[in-house]
Amino acid sequence: MKILILANRLPHGNVAGGHRLIYQRMRQLVERGHEVGLAAFIDPEEERHLPELRRMLFEAETVPAKQRRLAVRVFRDYVSGSLPAIFWKNHAPAMMQLVGDLVERSKYDVVVAEFSEMGMYLYRNPYLSAVHKVVSCHRCLTTTFANYIELPGIPLSLRLKSASQMHVLEKYEFELYSAMDHILTLTAEDRFALLRHAPQLPVSVIRPGIDFxxxxxxxxxxxxxxxxxxxxxxxxxxxxxxxxxxxxxxxxxxxxxxxxxxxxxxxxxxxxxxxxxxxxxxxxxxxxxxxxxxxxxxxxxxxxxxxxxxxxxxxxxxxxxxxxxxxxxxxxxxxxxxxxxxxxxxxxxxxxxxxxxxxxxxxxxxxxxxxxxxxxxxxxxxYDIRSAIRELEQVLAEVVSI
The missing domain is CATH 3.40.50.2000 (Glycogen Phosphorylase B;)
Incomplete structure (x- = not known):
């Protein structure tokens, strides 16, 4: 398969957490014979990791991460239009066009948006031609914001920001998921959280694999x-x-x-x-x-x-x-x-x-x-990494065969 990965931060071998998981997935898929491309936002201090990624991958293209002005960030946190603030913070017209260009140029079979925020580049993207679309949901954003509102001890400013965003966030997040061919989660708990909001979603649990x-x-x-x-x-x-x-x-x-x-x-x-x-x-x-x-x-x-x-x-x-x-x-x-x-x-x-x-x-x-x-x-x-990647490979193969 030809697989394009979208990431909101450059995934490489020395990064921690979810972005290290993305790097491991890419490396394992390449070792299993797939052609894997990457489109990611990048900070200046991460540019030194690009040569190694480009040697490993079919192609790797980046867009500079934007530094939003404080006044604009504050306004968007409390007053949201059709695009919720957490998606707006990851929004860039250059990434919209890059994703469309890569799909058209390299004829990918499937695009996987890692983290829900990157799913917007597969949803209402005017540059994107027909392609199979998957969102790897590392966390349900609606559930996360609900926790911000409900948990004791959370600063009032964060509670207010979350409360002001909840309606538009839930609506946008689940409309986005519904437009995808498949959704991936890391745990069964997250799968159930998504299905409580939208029971019709095709959701699979792909456990993270650990590279011993x-x-x-x-x-x-x-x-x-x-x-x-x-x-x-x-x-x-x-x-x-x-x-x-x-x-x-x-x-x-x-x-x-x-x-x-x-x-x-x-x-x-x-x-x-x-x-x-x-x-x-x-x-x-x-x-x-x-x-x-x-x-x-x-x-x-x-x-x-x-x-x-x-x-x-x-x-x-x-x-x-x-x-x-x-x-x-x-x-x-x-x-x-x-x-x-x-x-x-x-x-x-x-x-x-x-x-x-x-x-x-x-x-x-x-x-x-x-x-x-x-x-x-x-x-x-x-959490054997080889078992996890076989599960991912099987789901992607089923999506492409539709």
Whole structure:
């Protein structure tokens, strides 16, 4: 098959989370003999990854990511036209034309929009000729915004923005899905969430695959002090909220009892409030962009995922588990994962229990080691990358044969 992938950020081998999943899917599809193209938004610091992608793929074309003016962003957050703000933030006429040009020029069999926001380039695109269309929904946006409105402790500004967008977002999101040939989700929970809104949608669950060959390597020297690690794209509201919740609500319960304990937040897009954390507390470090997450995971003692917002499956949690790191997460942070509290991870939704779970792991090396081994075995059983890519390949083949 000839498959065109659309992404709102350049997917490459050193990126974390959902965009690393996209990179793995592309690489595996190429290895299985498919011709894979890419159209993606790109930031200047990611341009150095383009040569490697172009060697691997049939073709890779990019559009510069836009920096919207603050006043315009604020206006769109509260006052939306026919295009909801979260789609507008990813909208560019140049990408509309690029997608149309690539489909026409290279005669793709199917186009897969990774993340729902990129689905707009397959919906009402005046440049797009007839082609099979699939949206890979990493999270239901309507469900995510509903969480913003309902969850206690969310800033009033975010609640108001979400409430003002809900009607137009739900209408647009599900009209878009209905115009596609197929929808993919990462978990059964997300599939059911979509079907509650639109029971007629053709939806398949394609689990993320974890690349153990990439993760298994010679370990670095162990850290002298215990380290708590969180990683992610912190421009995302759910990651930013989780990091700040941990720093403000959980960290103070640990810091005094464990004077050598450190905490690192690894990933791009940190807010000004996140950056101020390390100024107030020397043992908290906000690392920003790194070329390779593996050394940070190897140095870490515990991986945390204090997510309170959003939906979808967290690939970063699976990768941490695959390396044998003990994980402490909220229930939402391990949604869709076969998480067994006290066996392959700790699940905690209150600051007190979250801190207590970390303390148990810090004080009991046997518990931490056993939990890490149980988590790695679970990921090996359920998230083999080769099985996942065969499932994706089968769904795409069925779509193309229609």
């Amino acid at each position: 060959d990439y993760l298994d390597r010679e370990p670095t020297t162990a850290a002298e002090s215990p380290i708590i690690m969180m990683c992610g794209y912190f421009a995302d509201k759910s990651n930013n909220d989780g990091a700040l919740w941990f720093a403000h609500e959980v960290w103070p319960k640990l810091a005094g009892k464990h004077p050598k304990l450190k905490c690192i937040f690894v990933g791009t897009g940190a807010s000004s409030e996140m950056k101020q954390l390390s100024e107030k507390e020397s043992r908290i470090r906000v690392c920003g962009h790194v070329d390779d997450l593996r050394p940070y995971r190897e140095q870490a003692t515990i991986f945390i995922n204090p997510m309170r917002l959003g939906s979808g499956l967290r690939v970063k949690v699976l990768e941490a588990m695959a390396t044998g790191l003990p994980v402490v997460s909220t229930a939402l942070g391990v949604a869709g994962i076969p998480a067994q509290n006290g066996v392959n991870c700790f699940v905690a939704d209150t600051p007190e229990l979250f801190a207590q779970s970390i303390e148990w792991l810090l004080s009991d090396a046997r518990l931490a080691d056993g939990m890490g081994r149980a988590a790695k075995a679970m990921v090996q059983r359920h």
